[in-house]
Amino acid sequence: MNKKTIRDVELNGKTVFCRVDFNVPLENGEITDDTRIRAALPTIQYLSENGAKVILASHLGRPDGQVKEELRLDPVAKRLSDLLGSAVVKTDEVIGDEVHTAASNLKPGDIMLIENVRFHPGEKKNDPELAKAFADLADIYVNDAFGAAHRAHASTEGVAHHIPAVAGFLLEKELEILGKAMENPERPFTAIIGGAKVKDKIGVIDNLLDKVDNLIIGGGLAYTFIKAMGYEVGKSLLDEEKIDLAKSFMEKAEQKGVNFYTPVDVVVADDFSEDANIKVVPIEDIPSDWEALDIGPKTVEKYAEVIRSSKLVVWNGPMGVFEKDAFAKGTKGIAEALANADGVYSIIGGGDSAAAVEKFDLADKMDHISTGGGASLELMEGKTLPGVAALNDK
Ligand SMILES: Nc1ncnc2c1ncn2[C@@H]1O[C@H](COP(=O)(O)OP(=O)(O)O)[C@@H](O)[C@H]1O
Numbered sequence: 394m395n396k397k398t399i400r401d402v403e404l405n406g407k408t409v410f411c412r413v414d415f416n417v418p419l420e421n422g423e424i425t426d427d428t429r430i431r432a433a434l435p436t437i438q439y440l441s442e443n444g445a446k447v448i449l450a451s452h453l454g455r456p457d458g459q460v461k462e463e464l465r466l467d468p469v470a471k472r473l474s475d476l477l478g479s480a481v482v483k484t485d486e487v488i489g490d491e492v493h494t495a496a497s498n499l500k501p502g503d504i505m506l507i508e509n510v511r512f513h514p515g516e517k518k519n520d521p522e523l524a525k526a527f528a529d530l531a532d533i534y535v536n537d538a539f540g541a542a543h544r545a546h547a548s549t550e551g552v553a554h555h556i557p558a559v560a561g562f563l564l565e566k567e568l569e570i571l572g573k574a575m576e577n578p579e580r581p582f583t584a585i586i587g588g589a590k591v592k593d594k595i596g597v598i599d600n601l602l603d604k605v606d607n608l609i610i611g612g613g614l615a616y617t618f619i620k621a622m623g624y625e626v627g628k629s630l631l632d633e634e635k636i637d638l639a640k641s642f643m644e645k646a647e648q649k650g651v652n653f654y655t656p657v658d659v660v661v662a663d664d665f666s667e668d669a670n671i672k673v674v675p676i677e678d679i680p681s682d683w684e685a686l687d688i689g690p691k692t693v694e695k696y697a698e699v700i701r702s703s704k705l706v707v708w709n710g711p712m713g714v715f716e717k718d719a720f721a722k723g724t725k726g727i728a729e730a731l732a733n734a735d736g737v738y739s740i741i742g743g744g745d746s747a748a749a750v751e752k753f754d755l756a757d758k759m760d761h762i763s764t765g766g767g768a769s770l771e772l773m774e775g776k777t778l779p780g781v782a783a784l785n786d787k
């Protein structure tokens with residue numbers, strides 16, 4: 394990597410503003426998967442052990458510039474303290490007097506965490522004043538938030554223009570592993586795209602079609618394609634505005650000789666709950682007032698076959714609402730196929746996808762679990778990540 398890292402700067406006695414991605418899944422205020430927190434520990438411990446005063450910053454969810462009580466970082470601070478075995482000071486503000494006082498009370502080695510940066514309207518706008526205010530807290534900026542490195546926000550990009558700015562170990566490791574896999578990808582190369590961030594993910598498909606041999610679509614993303622094929626999708630997740638785009642991607646795939654796979658059967662429910670009525674239907678028969686929440690068994694079998702015939706598989710986004718057991722079979726089936734496929738290099742990307750393979754106890758059977766979903770997809774597309782570009786060159 395041609396960017397400076399925390400190994401390249403003097404840390405002793407310095408205050409460091411370190412952006413991490415602690416955007417972890419929560420259920421009733423409890424963290425259900427702490428992969429992203431654990432992944433940032435090597436950097437945090439290195440900073441602390443080398444005498445830095447550490448100010449951590451992260452987003453959680455998408456609160457849209459407003460304070461949302463359920464998205465405060467208190468459970469994250471608590472889990473981080475437990476993992477580190479030492480207390481972490483947490484502020485209730487993103488910036489302002491409380492943060493300045495807490496920062497000025499830090500001693501070398503101490504660690505504090507400011508409140509969810511997306512509570513501040515300036516964060517997502519990359520507001521120069523907020524970026525400067527973050528920079529004014531510290532001597533050095535460290536970016537270890539690989540999962541948010543595709544966002545040009547105040548704490549991921551703007552702040553880096555004011556003080557020396559370097560990468561943390563997680564960011565460095567992710568760029569190294571993903572860069573190596575993408576440099577000269579082993580073929581057949583298969584990408585599996587699912588999840589719920591339809592707007593974000595549909596955008597990457599265009600460029601991916603120039604790179605992959607097989608493209609598999611699942612999760613909430615699938616229904617815009619199924620609709621584009623002329624079928625009704627009932628109450629399933631759908632991005633009406635992207636139907637034509639979805640159609641054009643399927644045409645592009647055909648022209649380029651890329652095998653494009655969409656579900657052939659799905660699990661539908663008449664309500665978004667565990668005790669809803671549930672059935673498996675072919676995609677031609679999704680009832681108008683039902684919602685498709687998982688891929689069906691025939692689809693799993695087909696996708697597993699494609700996985701087994703591949704050499705490199707990059708998977709981003711669950712195949713269904715895996716958090717509920719009734720809709721977890723598709724995601725589990727794909728995770729098992731990947732875990733058991735011989736000679737296939739597997740890269741899993743994304744907070745929820747990582748949580749899914751953890752939940753099924755298959756994480757150690759994957760070759761690389763990336764903490765970034767959108768970020769890894771944009772890297773694979775060949776894009777420069779703004780959070781990386783803003784760091785100091787070696
Ligand atoms: N068919 C579906 N309908 C609605 N939501 C879905 C569907 N399939 C998957 N999801 C949801 O997608 C979410 C993950 O999406 P996303 O954030 O895009 O993935 P990742 O974090 O891995 O990048 C999960 O919470 C899952 O419940």
Ligand SMILES: O=C(OP(=O)(O)O)[C@H](O)COP(=O)(O)O
Pocket residue numbers: 414416454455540541544590742743744745764765766767768
């Ligand atoms: O969860 C994240 O992305 P991912 O779902 O693509 O892995 C990152 O924390 C970025 O979050 P964002 O997509 O709300 O900017």
